[in-house]
Amino acid sequence: MGQAALLSGLESLGLGDRVLTDPAALAAFGSDALTAFHQRPEAVVLAACEDDVVQTVRFCHREGVPFVARGSGTSLSGGSVPVEGGIVIALNRLDRVVRVDPDARIAVVQPGVINLDVTAAAAPHGLLYAPDPSSQGVCSIGGNLAFNSGGAHCLKHGMTSNHVLGIRAVLPDGEIVEFGGGTTDPVGPDWVGMFCGSEGLFGIALEVTLRLVTLAGTARTALAVYPSLEAAGDAVARVVGAGLLPVAMEIMDALAMQAAEASVKPGYPAGAALLIVELEGEPEVVEADAAHLAELLDASGATEITVTEDVTERALIWKGRKSAFSAVGWLAPDYIVQDGVVPRTRLGEALAEIGRLSEEAEIRVANVFHAGDGNLHPLILFDGREDGAVVRAEELAAEILRLCVRLGGSITGEHGVGLEKRHFLELMFSPDDFALMHRLRAAVDPQGLANRGKMLEQAAA
Amino acid sequence: MTLALDTVEALQDAVREGPRVLPVGGGTKPAQSEPPSDDVVAVDVSGLRGIVDYDPAELTFTALAGTPVAEIDAALGEHGQYLPFDPPLAAAGATLGGVVAAGTSGSNAFRHGGVRDFVLGVRFVDGTGRLVAGGGRVVKNAAGFDLPKLMVGSAGRLGVIVQLSLKVFPRPRATTTLSFALESTQAALGVVAALGRSALDLDALDLEPPGRVLVRVGGDAALLDGRAARLAAAVAAPCERIDGPEDAALWREVGALGWVPAGSRAVRVGLTARDVAEVQAVLEPAGAPVRYSLGANAAWIAWPEDQDLSALDGVLSALGVAGMVLTGPSHRRLLGAPGGGAFADRIRAALDPDDRFPKD
Numbered sequence: 164m165g166q167a168a169l170l171s172g173l174e175s176l177g178l179g180d181r182v183l184t185d186p187a188a189l190a191a192f193g194s195d196a197l198t199a200f201h202q203r204p205e206a207v208v209l210a211a212c213e214d215d216v217v218q219t220v221r222f223c224h225r226e227g228v229p230f231v232a233r234g235s236g237t238s239l240s241g242g243s244v245p246v247e248g249g250i251v252i253a254l255n256r257l258d259r260v261v262r263v264d265p266d267a268r269i270a271v272v273q274p275g276v277i278n279l280d281v282t283a284a285a286a287p288h289g290l291l292y293a294p295d296p297s298s299q300g301v302c303s304i305g306g307n308l309a310f311n312s313g314g315a316h317c318l319k320h321g322m323t324s325n326h327v328l329g330i331r332a333v334l335p336d337g338e339i340v341e342f343g344g345g346t347t348d349p350v351g352p353d354w355v356g357m358f359c360g361s362e363g364l365f366g367i368a369l370e371v372t373l374r375l376v377t378l379a380g381t382a383r384t385a386l387a388v389y390p391s392l393e394a395a396g397d398a399v400a401r402v403v404g405a406g407l408l409p410v411a412m413e414i415m416d417a418l419a420m421q422a423a424e425a426s427v428k429p430g431y432p433a434g435a436a437l438l439i440v441e442l443e444g445e446p447e448v449v450e451a452d453a454a455h456l457a458e459l460l461d462a463s464g465a466t467e468i469t470v471t472e473d474v475t476e477r478a479l480i481w482k483g484r485k486s487a488f489s490a491v492g493w494l495a496p497d498y499i500v501q502d503g504v505v506p507r508t509r510l511g512e513a514l515a516e517i518g519r520l521s522e523e524a525e526i527r528v529a530n531v532f533h534a535g536d537g538n539l540h541p542l543i544l545f546d547g548r549e550d551g552a553v554v555r556a557e558e559l560a561a562e563i564l565r566l567c568v569r570l571g572g573s574i575t576g577e578h579g580v581g582l583e584k585r586h587f588l589e590l591m592f593s594p595d596d597f598a599l600m601h602r603l604r605a606a607v608d609p610q611g612l613a614n615r616g617k618m619l620e621q622a623a624a
Numbered sequence: 625m626t627l628a629l630d631t632v633e634a635l636q637d638a639v640r641e642g643p644r645v646l647p648v649g650g651g652t653k654p655a656q657s658e659p660p661s662d663d664v665v666a667v668d669v670s671g672l673r674g675i676v677d678y679d680p681a682e683l684t685f686t687a688l689a690g691t692p693v694a695e696i697d698a699a700l701g702e703h704g705q706y707l708p709f710d711p712p713l714a715a716a717g718a719t720l721g722g723v724v725a726a727g728t729s730g731s732n733a734f735r736h737g738g739v740r741d742f743v744l745g746v747r748f749v750d751g752t753g754r755l756v757a758g759g760g761r762v763v764k765n766a767a768g769f770d771l772p773k774l775m776v777g778s779a780g781r782l783g784v785i786v787q788l789s790l791k792v793f794p795r796p797r798a799t800t801t802l803s804f805a806l807e808s809t810q811a812a813l814g815v816v817a818a819l820g821r822s823a824l825d826l827d828a829l830d831l832e833p834p835g836r837v838l839v840r841v842g843g844d845a846a847l848l849d850g851r852a853a854r855l856a857a858a859v860a861a862p863c864e865r866i867d868g869p870e871d872a873a874l875w876r877e878v879g880a881l882g883w884v885p886a887g888s889r890a891v892r893v894g895l896t897a898r899d900v901a902e903v904q905a906v907l908e909p910a911g912a913p914v915r916y917s918l919g920a921n922a923a924w925i926a927w928p929e930d931q932d933l934s935a936l937d938g939v940l941s942a943l944g945v946a947g948m949v950l951t952g953p954s955h956r957r958l959l960g961a962p963g964g965g966a967f968a969d970r971i972r973a974a975l976d977p978d979d980r981f982p983k984d
Contacts, residue, residue, distance in 0.1 A: 260804070266821070266898075267817075269896075342963045344963075345898075348894045352776070352780075353776040353777055354777075356740055357769065357771075379823060406794035407708055407794075445851055447847045447851070448825070494669075504760075506761070508681045571761060571762070572762045573765040575767050576762075576764040580766075588767060593770070595755070599975075603971060607972065607974075
């Protein structure tokens with residue numbers, strides 16, 4: 164469909180000034196947090212209500228126009244990059260918390276609601292929404308759901324899909340479906356689980372029922388300094404293996420700490436590697452676990468251990484951790500971040516190998532990651548103005564992903580495949596597995612309109 | 625007729641040609657695994673058995689689908705670990721594949737979540753006879769469609785599960801149970817809601833109408849007395865503490881559905897506390913015992929065999945919730961409003977394009 168026909172078609176939907184066509188306005192929607200990819204959309208629909216989304220999807224289906232749903236555009240895998248000749252459906256204005264039911268411990272929200280705003284709505288009832296991506300202050304639930312986002316506290320609580328109980332969605336042909344509800348113990352195939360993490364290929368969530376968890380009685384955060392990244396990684400396996408169940412376990416290397424220090428000044432103790440361990444629960448349990456944890460950290464070769472229960476101090480520790488990605492801007496003009504996963508018993512080995520690869524390639528790599536679930540986040544630093552720097556950085560990123568799969572892990576723990584890692588999916592899956600993924604996609608979206616080209620290459624027409 | 629198969633190749637052949645197939649493991653949930661019509665043959669996959677890989681330090685394992693849950697539980701127990709979703713009917717011989725296919729989680733899943741929260745990876749034979757995989761073996765993974773979750777509750781209608789990878793957690797070293805006596809179901813629901821919202825970490829939170837609330841706490845033995853005291857103080861109702869072998873026996877009996885009277889069908893319903901009053905209005909006149917588990921997120925109902933299921937089906941449909949019949953004679957496998965709509969139809973068509981699995 165030509166641009167003129169597309170625009171007049173959109174106009175006929177009666178969306179008024181909710182359709183953006185001005186090139187300057189459209190440019191802002193051309194990429195997401197993975198800035199290496201850019202594609203200007205033909206138009207952007209700023210949906211103001213559910214019906215705007217449904218009408219636009221039906222129009223796209225009728226006319227064969229590819230569409231990309233977009234929340235805050237924080238995808239780190241290029242998940243919300245527009246498609247050539249296609250449009251963007253922006254969901255930010257669908258930002259209503261429809262209701263919070265404290266007794267059932269659920270919140271019903273629209274897809275444009277910001278992650279932290281769910282917790283803000285739940286907090287007066289002593290509840291919170293557990294998944295906490297570092298971008299939680301800006302990222303939206305729709306995007307969290309589409310990419311099955313994680314976060315530091317997923318070690319204990321699980322990922323986004325573990326917290327989505329019900330979905331109303333519009334399929335790529337405009338049909339509205341509902342599955343799940345408010346129960347944590349559903350009957351029948353887990354359609355909700357299948358829809359979560361499908362990277363927008365199955366349609367757009369219009370309303371989502373989220374599980375809320377109770378605020379813990381007590382929380383304590385320990386900082387342990389290690390002489391090497393490998394030693395910190397080995398300590399993680401020791402803590403997990405000892406039967407402790409921390410709510411979060413994170414590692415930052417010296418470079419990541421330096422970046423955090425340069426921006427939000429969390430005051431981390433100096434060293435080659437920092438392990439952050441958070442415990443929460445009933446007071447006497449946390450007390451006993453903290454003593455056990457201190458023994459384990461001590462025996463694992465930590466050179467300095469501090470523990471705090473203070474709310475302000477703990478908030479600053481997490482602020483430093485969660486700002487690390489953006490803070491890396493202080494260290495280099497550009498970076499690529501990967502989020503491969505390795506078995507946690509092989510963390511030390513994986514980190515040592517990443518160090519070796521980094522030295523060999525003469526490229527600096529900062530590490531700041533969800534150690535408790537083996538979810539690495541190597542930040543590969545480069546200067547895009549240097550000749551061939553991007554290509555060299557991408558080659559190192561690819562090596563790291565191959566390493567993760569070789570060690571028995573995954574190419575992505577929480578950022579999703581998106582545009583960026585499509586070619587690496589075949590490291591994990593067989594041709595038959597791929598054939599099935601394409602069949603599933605084609606069954607739900609025969610025209611391949613919904614977020615075309617993400618996760619899977621668009622099959623030849 | 626039952627076809628016993630103990631290789632994946634034989635299973636693939638059975639899916640590719642011959643009568644339509646329905647997998648059966650331990651046969652502990654016969655209403656789910658009995659062929660619904662004469663043109664469907666039961667395929668016994670309990671020969672696909674054994675733990676493929678278990679690394680205690682990693683807190684994950686991989687096992688063939690026909691492996692009895694009890695065998696897995698014993699292996700995990702040696703390292704102080706367990707299946708936190710408390711699979712029911714383990715002692716009766718439930719298999720791992722059967723638990724995932726039925727999507728059943730027990731009362732002690734209250735603390736950490738149900739079976740859907742612990743499945744990491746799956747290999748299954750789809751309706752074209754291909755052996756396919758989804759997910760992986762690590763505890764966190766966002767690569768590809770979440771087929772492991774899709775298999776939860778799929779009841780053999782989307783594929784025959786061959787192998788599963790799951791995560792596990794450290795087993796509570798000791799447990800104790802408090803039983804509170806409330807004067808009405810409504811008052812008991814109030815206690816369930818209040819405890820569910822509290823900062824107390826509870827392993828199980830069950831309601832036995834009319835007014836008994838059973839709460840289990842697990843963890844360090846040395847800390848249990850203090851925690852139980854705080855729990856008792858949080859509820860304004862008479863309370864009895866159940867310890868040691870009696871505590872173990874109580875929850876074993878719950879997991880074995882031992883309380884379901886002979887001559888009743890066991891039905892599991894997914895719901896929320898706000899549905900309880902309307903469900904009770906149907907159960908009471910039918911004289912059907914019920915147990916609400918997981919903080920009233922599930923109802924386990926013993927529906928008398930001499931009464932047809934339409935009254936129960938009707939109320940579940942009206943509430944927009946679904947139930948599955950697990951045991952007893954039934955021409956109905958699912959009750960109420962299973963949901964999924966067009967999305968379910970399309971996913972099913974992609975996985976089973978030639979109708980090799982039963983549709984109902």
